[in-house]
Amino acid sequence: MQFGIFTVGDLTRDPTTGKTxxxxxxxxxxxxxAKKADEVGLDVFATGEHHNxxxxxxxxxxxxxxxxxxTERLLLSTSTTLITxxxxxxxxxxxxxxxxxxDGRMDIMLGRGNTGPVYPWFGKDLRAAIPLTVENYALLRAVWDEEIVNWEGKYRTPLQGFTLAPRPLDGIPPFVWHASIRSPEITELAAYYGDGFFANHIFWPASHTQQMVARYRERFAHYRHGTPEQAIVGLGGHVFMRPNSQDAVNEFRPYFDEAPVYGHGPSLEEFTADTPLTVGSPQQVIERTLSFRDYVGDYQRQLFLVDHAGLPLKTVLEQLDLLGEEVVPVLRKEFAIGRPADVPDAPTHASLVAKAREEQRTDDTPESTDQEESA
Known part of the structure; x- marks a missing residue:
């Protein structure tokens, strides 16, 4: 199982110092x-995409x-790339x-984004967000998978005789995650292609995430990519930790109260009760994160948000020390317990290359004739 962090890259005033x-x-x-995440042994760093x-x-x-x-080993990704x-x-x-x-140390997470004004800035219509997502992803797959692309759609000028340069490394496109907070159409898209599904898992209650992941797993199996349990699932999460839980609450409260995505709404206590936001000790983060498996099943990737709302860099780096030293080692061990052998790991470039070569060897192996089998 992969563990890492993601950032939305917000530029927010520190409410305790007034500094931006x-x-x-x-x-x-x-x-x-990101360098600190690599240093403490996390697996993934992902950045958002925003234009405002x-x-x-x-x-x-x-x-x-x-x-x-x-960095040396960190897998680099997005959270998300705007497919629309x-x-x-x-x-x-x-x-x-x-x-x-x-050298293949990356993958990509695609999503529609959550900032409506961006659409007209790039000549797109927000009302066509879902159709744009479906059509654009079909074209992206064609450009990656086909040597010469002839294509025509509704939202873009046609392509005639187009060849991507450079071609994907080793002929294997990056693994794709489709991210969504609330759109069942995105679970369908991920399932149809056999891609990963990433549930942001920050703003909504557990019951909503459970429903979205269950739908994706069912449709993944429907399209015959594997069993529901073999579907590739990732979750987000937001944590703030101190050795003493009350210290964590006291320190994080002003940041929560002024945060662009949280502030001026439900209280910190209400939000942590109703959503997966966890503010407390490393042990509380461990216990809360392990509980995710109770309602989404065994999954492949867990990313934490740790740098939102104007937190000072020093504080963020301290969060990463706690993740790397006290939280993730325990999560790795505990999530491995009882994990069925047929539940796959998150795909990497190396695993996708190995799979393609194995499939090629299988295709190239001559089948025995009836006469050979009876000899």
Missing amino acids: LSEHERIKATVEI PPFVPSSPTTLLAYIAAQ TNDPVKIAEDFSVLQHLT
């Missing part, structure tokens, strides 16, 4: 956070390539280059 980082400082801090204040990660592949050059407003051909090109630069 510059865009330059926030981008540089994000790099330090108060966010800074408008060019995820640029950021990830820079991080890749300064980005040109699928450009997505294919950018992530193909990133795949080569990282």
Whole structure:
């Protein structure tokens, strides 16, 4: 099972000091956070994509390539890449280059985003978000999978004789996760292609996430990619920790109260009771995270948000120390207990290459004739 962190890249005033980082400082801090994640032994770092204040990660592949050059084992991903407003051909090109630069140490998470004004900025209609997602992803797959692409759709000019350059590393496109908070159509898309499904799992109660994941698993099996239990599932989560739980609550409260995605609504206590947000001791984070398996089954990837709402870099790095030293080692051990042997790990470039080679060997093996079998 993979453990890591994701960032939305918000540029938020620290409510305890009144200080707001510059865009330059926030981008540089994000790099330090990723490097720390690699240092403490986490598996994944993922960055969001936003094109509006108060966010800074408008060019995820640029950021990830820079991080890749300064890390050794960290798998780099997105959270998410906007499949609706980005040109699928450009997505294919950018992530193909990133795949080569990282030697396959990356994958991609696709989503519609949650900022409506972005659509017209890129010449798209918010009302067509779901059809855009379906059509754009079909084109992205074609550009990755086919040597020469001839294609025509509703939302983009046609392609004639197009070939992606560079082609995917080893002929294997990056593994794709489809992220959604509330759209059942996205679970269907992920299931249809046999891709991964990532439930953000931050703003909604457990019952909602359970329903979304169950639908994806059922449809994954419907399309004959495997059993429901073999579907590839990832979850998000937001944590803030201190050795003493009350210290964590007291320290995080002002950040929660002013956070762009939380503040000025339900109280911290109400939100932690009704959603997976966990503020407390490392042991409380362990127990809460282990409980996710009770309602989504065995899954493959767990990503935590740790840098939101103006938290100082020093505090974020301390969170990563706690994750790497006290939380993730226990989660690795506990999640392995009772995990069925046929539940796969999260796909990586190496595993996808090995699978393709095995399938090729199977296809190339001559079948025995009846005469040979009876000899």
